Amino acid sequence: MISLSHYLVVSGMLFALGLAGVIARRNILIVYMCLEMMLSAANLALVGFSRFHLVNGLPDYTAQSLVFFTITVAAAEVAVGLAIIVALFRSKQSVDVESVTKLQG
Amino acid sequence: MPPLLFYLLALITLGFGFMVVTGRNPVTCALSLAASFVGLAALFLSLDAYFIGIIQILVYAGAVMVLFLFIIMLLDIKAEEHKKLNLAPIISGIVVAVLLVVQIFAVATSTGLAGKTAQNTPLELAEAVGKLGKAALPTITNDLKAGTLPDVKLIGFTLFEQYGFHLQVVGLLLLVGTIGVVVLSKREKGGAQ
Incomplete structure (x- = not known):
């Protein structure tokens, strides 16, 4: 039978995939995609808890409101982040994270 | 929900997620991420979260991924095929991810969470009317x-009842x-191009 722990394990695996991508990849666009994947994994855990924590026989809609806010903030974050990437590409002609070394002194 | 369907959707979500992490071409990665988000939206639907599932498709698979594809094509990024791999970040990424999965697996299966199934926590729609x-x-x-x-x-x-202020802050x-x-993407005067 599919229980809450199944959903949590899928959510954890998706988060770990995203984390591995953020650590291992050097293309800044793909790092960004992996960040989005981690946010979605957290959303899956929230929706899972929402479904299995019944309030008066209905799912807990506080958690789903939080997911709504997370998705909104993630959309804003993607827009700003991609604008920064475009600005970075204009100055460096590269999207490799190792090309950004100005702060190394 | 039939267990087979859950495993199929989980496989779609995680399989395409794996392709995002390992793909060499950014366009392949972006399209895999869109497919992964569609699988995730189906998982949301299976949890009776219809609204969240729909906005997952509309916002993520629709708007965000189109933005990603636009930027990839605008910047004209070549696939990083001829670059050599550097092993240290890859190995550390795999190690951290495996450790995290092991921890989450231990936590998610050891406590009372495994006993919560859709059968023993059913939605009580008719009973909820009075409460x-x-x-x-x-x-x-x-x-x-109905x-x-x-x-x-x-x-x-x-x-709108409990989080009206938060909604305005998000707006x-x-x-x-x-x-x-707009400010970030404006070209500076006298800049390079």
Whole structure:
């Protein structure tokens, strides 16, 4: 039978995939995609808890409101982040994270 | 939900997620991420979160991924095929991810979470009618009496009844984000191009 722990394990695996991508990849666009994947994994855990924590026989809609806010903030974050990437590409002609070394002194 | 369907959707979500992490071509990665988000939206639907599932497809698979594809094609990024791999970040990424999965697996299966299935925590739509309190609007109670879950109506009620201020803050954040994007993407006077 599919229980809450199944959903949590899928959510954890998706988060770990995203984390591995953020650590291992050097293309800044793909790092960004992996960040989005981690946010979605957290959303899956929230929706899972929402479904299995019944309030008066209905799912807990506080958690789903939080997911709504997370998705909104993630959309804003993607827009700003991609604008920064475009600005970075204009100055460096590269999207490799190792090309950004100005702060190394 | 049949267990087979859950495993199929989980496989779609995680398999395409794996392709995002390992793919060499950014366009392949972006399209894999869109497919992964569609699988995730189906998992949301299986958890009776219809509204969240739909906005997952509309916002993520629709808007965000199209933005990603636009930027990839605008910047004309070549696939990083001829670059050599550097092993240290890859190995550390795999090690951290495996450790995290092991930890989450231990936590998620050891406690009382494994006993919570859709069978022993069913939605009690008819019983919920009398306990709604302020949310007992005719449109919601009629849906509950008819045996359907008024998912969007209940989320809307929660958002506007309890989190109205937060909703306005998020709206302001979107406005600031829009202004920030315009400022960031404006070319400087006398810049390179």
